[in-house]
Amino acid sequence: MAITKRQTKRGYRYEAEFTYVDKYGNRKRCSKKGFRSAIEAKNYIKRQKVLLENGKDIQRDPTLFEVFKEYLEISQVQYNTKYNTQKYINVWNGSHAIMDLGSMQINKIDYKTLLRFCDLRKNCSYESNKDINNALKRIFRYAYKQKYIESNPMEYISTNGKRSIPNKDFKKNVVSIPDLNTVIDTLEAMDTSRSRAAAMICRIAVMTGMRLSEIMALEKKDIHWGDDAYIDVRRKLLYKGLKKEKRKASNNLKSRASYGHVVIIDELKRPLQVWCESISGERLFADKNGYYMSPDSIGNLVHRVGKDNGINIHVHMLRHTFASLLLKDQPDNIHTIDQVKIAQEMLRHASFNTTLTIYTHVNQDDIRNYANKSLDGVLKDLR
Template identity: 30%
Template sequence: MSIRKLKSKKYGYTYQVDVRYKDPFGVTQRHTKGGFRTKREAKNYEANIIEKSNAYMLIPQSSKKTLNDVYEEYIEVEGQIKWAPATLHYYNQTHSMYVKDDFGKVPIESVNYVSLQSHINELSQKYNYPTVKNIKKIYSVIFKHGVRAGYISTNPVPNILLSNIPEKKTYVEVISDKDLKRLIEEIINPSPNRCFAKKAQYKYRSYGIALLIGRYTGLRISEVMALKKEDFDLERNQLTIRRKVEYIGLKRKEIYLTERLKTKSSKAKVEICSILSEYLKSWFVENPYEFVICDEHGDFITPSNFQERIRDTAKKLDIKFHYHMLRHTYATELMMSGINPIIVRDLLRHSTVNTTWNVYTHPSRDDQRKALDDLYDDNIEFINDQNRIKF
């Protein structure tokens, strides 16, 4: 038994009771409840729990809360503080589409491992693996909060299994410089037959610069669209990433700049190559505005509008492309060139080098074959060598 003193942004400190006990089947269970304003309240609750546990029973007081109720409470208490707006939008959208009007109406205390696993199995018959995996994430935050709030004793989600697990990808998608050149040239030269072609020319040239920045820095699209000239030191070939455009789930007028990036390591100063510096020096002469990527009025460009234009152009040229492929391409090229993984981690602004290894550096079969051929090329004469092993 223990009582823990926890920091609270709202109250300064709160207290949590953590009780472990054996159920009638001899299986160790755990019961936690937090949010007590005083240690006395926590001790009184603990005494009550001890009394119940002596009879091998620990039944949380019925809350009559549904899964939807617990989810909404979690968002209000913790989610809005913990998650970035884009993540919050993603979770809310998943909850609304797949949980709210279905299993979300069930009281949380009536859900056990069997009922939840059966529900997940049914979902697996209707939706693909990534969708069901995302739905499971919603149930994970619901039941974790339910345990912390004392509505339930155990969390069944860690034991839930997913079916139809796809074969793990052993490579990441990249784009060749040849295809990228074709894509940029098509984008920056809009059709002269379109009435707004001259007005759009500046914006489309800006699109081309955005693609080059992604190719030679690996920045995410939301970071590229937020870049200002002041972020670059082109004489020293350096770039400081300070902010991003927050746009997911927002209307055009609601889009804004924020300094809250994906991780703490995302905000950093990195080196850039001379090739990109030369492109930007020329672009800054043409671009009189504060934002590096902007329209003819100097306003920053929303990633969604940019991606729509890129998607249509890539489809026209029969090129498989999405913007994050530039980050894949940059990272893979660095790693395959034999650059120290620690340097690659810093250039990509990953929190750990494991992310660099595990996510962005899966060689293709052609890469594996080339590596072996390069390694053993000098031994090709072994086939005719008189010292060749005789079988």
């Protein structure tokens, strides 16, 4: 139970809210705002609880914003999913929104209303509109499961907007080893705790293919030394939208395949040992107060150093680079099923389709060489 005091144009008003379990066993959230005093808000909650104790359902028509808040509080989804849903709230809720859907009762938002909302954003980028629509779809899907709406109009909404021309340039997806060496050397020359950490993170990322959030959550106990050295991947760092005191490691990884052992190759073993010996705490990447370092801060530093040296780089690009290097030296860049499966295991992908379609890259020279070799002699007699 919570009573929140808010300042409005007409003075202070109070909002009452509490969670309960309905007769179907679903956790729900009940809230109402506009009370002139905290006592009024408390009495409202008491009346609603009496109705529940007598076996009666609380009849209410929540707004889209109220359902959104309940979704964040109750739904069992990953932190990143909640964060991505929350970051677009100003687009559809409040006085600054292009259309204030948030103040509308969710069961009154129909297909035509959503079409008008999408039409107002037709000149925005397709990628942004897709993310906004996906956020709204998650909220409406939750509302349908909680029986706030009888049907889900968002399921019939398609994404519009201005599409950008996809850039298939190989260099946009991976970074060359000479360029990466330049970035790492520059970071180490800066000689700050953050730059040294960024340099080590770049080495781990390109030599293991680990995700940035997984690297930032590493502790010394996760590293197993010996002839068959490996990193035990069991956690990722939750950090988006959180202050440093609130950052924490979570055992809820992206998929079941994300859990596993990552091989420490010989080139990484010595630098990683030196790094572990140089830090006093258990966490591999923490500030002087023991808090987890910010992945965004590390990523921005790496990108800025690359930009200063005329190099396009971000940390996740190193995971793509690792995947491409695994398969790059095969004849004609043509890979057997076994080779792809090994790459899938090392990248900890749930599906090898992800390994092939997203994380491995061929450039125009690869395509030209393969086309010439495959068609050479076959079409020589064509007139």
